[in-house]
Amino acid sequence: MSKPIAIIAGAGPGTGSAIARRFAQIYPVVLLARSNSSLDPLVKDITQSGGSAIGIPIDVTSPNSMTSAIEEIKKKFGPETSVAASIYNVASKFSRKPFLETSADEFLGSLEPSIKGAFNFAQATLSLMRVDAEGGKYPPTLIFTGATASLKGGSGLSGFAMSKFGIRAMSQSLAREFGPKGIHVSHAIIDGIIDTEKTKGFMEDIPDSKIDPDWIAESYWFLHTQPRTSFTHELDLRPYSETW
Amino acid sequence: MSKPIAIIAGAGPGTGSAIARRFAQIYPVVLLARSNSSLDPLVKDITQSGGSAIGIPIDVTSPNSMTSAIEEIKKKFGPETSVAASIYNVASKFSRKPFLETSADEFLGSLEPSIKGAFNFAQATLSLMRVDAEGGKYPPTLIFTGATASLKGGSGLSGFAMSKFGIRAMSQSLAREFGPKGIHVSHAIIDGIIDTEKTKGFMEDIPDSKIDPDWIAESYWFLHTQPRTSFTHELDLRPYSETW
Amino acid sequence: MSKPIAIIAGAGPGTGSAIARRFAQIYPVVLLARSNSSLDPLVKDITQSGGSAIGIPIDVTSPNSMTSAIEEIKKKFGPETSVAASIYNVASKFSRKPFLETSADEFLGSLEPSIKGAFNFAQATLSLMRVDAEGGKYPPTLIFTGATASLKGGSGLSGFAMSKFGIRAMSQSLAREFGPKGIHVSHAIIDGIIDTEKTKGFMEDIPDSKIDPDWIAESYWFLHTQPRTSFTHELDLRPYSETW
């Protein structure tokens, strides 16, 4: 009987890696990202720490690519594999641009990860969740990563805001549909700059003013451990110094 | 010098017609809908009441179709035509269905009006708004029709909720971008059953329990008349008997 | 048979006056404020414009004072007087102050207008509303004036935010209780600086950057005219130049 697994989409450096490492302390993890170049070091890192991980390069916005990934997962973990937790951490494209100068292709392209991607991923992973899975200590959990723009549409950010509002809408709808089946769907509003390689040098004058990816991971893990009596459907994460 | 015009997308029977008739009391109106069959009677009705109206059959989700419509408008009203008000009243597809039984095509198809359509329409009409337009008594105004699902993602309604949350995100972003230019962008949450041909027979036991399309129209007109000192960016409309 | 009346609490210079003048175009108005000094010029102004107005100096936070005012109203307009519209526009005390330096008296004192006052006023005026009142063209309406702080608790503003969140809570509860009886309860979020004597000199560099009190009044009047099929329970009012 195979152990339940965790699947993380958007398992690049930074938040995705931190989440993967956290869930790998308990589950074999499947890491999805666009290219092997971001997957390989993470798989190696987790494996060396005694965890179990595989990386699958994938275009989450493509149904075929998602289907292939699921087939690969079943081949690897057995046809009866169940998903204990799946995390949709794929970034929405952020680019502040005057609305009238935005081409339809730019606008729609920026929405694809949040719409096609989230749909493909949520459907594929929810269909592998089983509340009575052997070895499943916690309710199966689907978590979406949100942002400031989940709650507020900023100037010049129509596409980004539409993505993030949309993800939140999906999270709420799925929480209401799958909650009564014992599946936990939750949404995290990450409001602030995340402390990663890319943001080195930002806000260095204020100590601890960037969100710690390990604590995003810890918070997601906490959500996963909640029993069905006590589900959190939304929480925010924000540095102490953030204006909001 | 041509008079500013109003453009209404989703000018079908019910709300769209009511809005068109209201704005036609002041402006020549351009009515957009999928087919001439819903446009013709409305154009005739407005013309007979002394208003000026043209109907253009269009697929708002197609950039080319939108571009052609704008060309037709310019041909008719002159190349310097300005838009006093544009209303995006195209319905999002509503179908409650288990998420795992929804195909990608169904899901994405249901989003097109709210994403591609709203983008095409907002961009085309905003680019024709001029705050200093001669004959422009009120700030140019873009209004989006929202729904209960603009604020709450219901079970089995991921696609619909994503559409409506998305429209609201776009409305907020555009309000923040175009407000400072003197253009009024607003969002109306229509929360309840609208009293139309289609809903005849619904809730007949409670008098006045359906929203009056003429009062949606009146409310949109009210929004349009607000000066730039005092813009409303969101209002709800709900029958007195509605549980919310 | 006496005509329905409108009652405005917080009928001082600025917004209260503007509301009073607007409703006085249709109804005899009763103006409530702390002192005759702010009531007298307004009563005179309305009377000279052909309207009917009386001013009653009152401490709205005192149940006795409210009761006396209602008795005076009944004496003046007859025991069968009905209220067509009542507007609670009493300011909540705004003072940004470090929480740890705020005395209990300051804190609680700042809440009185929003809690005791709103309770006394809402109860007194709702009890005089009759949906079948002769001469009552529109559903009886109770409107509360809110602020930015109705939605967001700012730093150093606990008392003010508690006041404004509280007023919004009351408005929602009353809307849900009295709506089904045909009474319209609504809440307006006034988000920005209002253009009054007191704010002369503020933001003079940006034209039209303060909210026009007459348009607050016009918006309240619009709310009042909505039929029970189509009630708005909340709207915001904000200058085009406001950051939000």
Add this chain to the structure above:
Amino acid sequence: MSKPIAIIAGAGPGTGSAIARRFAQIYPVVLLARSNSSLDPLVKDITQSGGSAIGIPIDVTSPNSMTSAIEEIKKKFGPETSVAASIYNVASKFSRKPFLETSADEFLGSLEPSIKGAFNFAQATLSLMRVDAEGGKYPPTLIFTGATASLKGGSGLSGFAMSKFGIRAMSQSLAREFGPKGIHVSHAIIDGIIDTEKTKGFMEDIPDSKIDPDWIAESYWFLHTQPRTSFTHELDLRPYSETW
């Protein structure tokens, strides 16, 4: 050098007890409730489990009573005592009643715990929080217990909603004021029936359909452990079977 302590107001049976027991695993706890009868068994229980607890009967709505409690705490734990965590879990009075039948005394009385009590408690405990306290592993934390009515004012519940909206306002204001100082202020929306002695027999037909007080406690503890890089300011807790 004395160890930081935790203070729990509303330490009655059910949620308060569960929170107290959880925080007593790490800190000496001070339990505040109206009477010794609810404090004594809890103090005994915690002491017998190896924890350290004292109970102080108190009327949190009275500034004098709160001041005496703080003096007692300083006498017991030393004048340099610091507070690691304080939790305001005092119930707001819930009674659904027609608004026009509610007396001013009832209405205002029902608000006292949420207004006077929360003010007294927040001020007293925040003034004892020190971010550099020796033995203080986590940022000092103040948590408020909210409810469904924190977000929605229900019919016949004006007073209760005003209480709960008010608490949320205070939590937001304090979070924005004290966050930059490294103090974590958070608000938990408890949306559902809590599984306590009093609710025995409720919803017995659906397993696990009541919120587990131990998981409220666990969630509060989790909030407390978050570092200042990653504060959660609001989360909800809801059984899987809850309609929302």
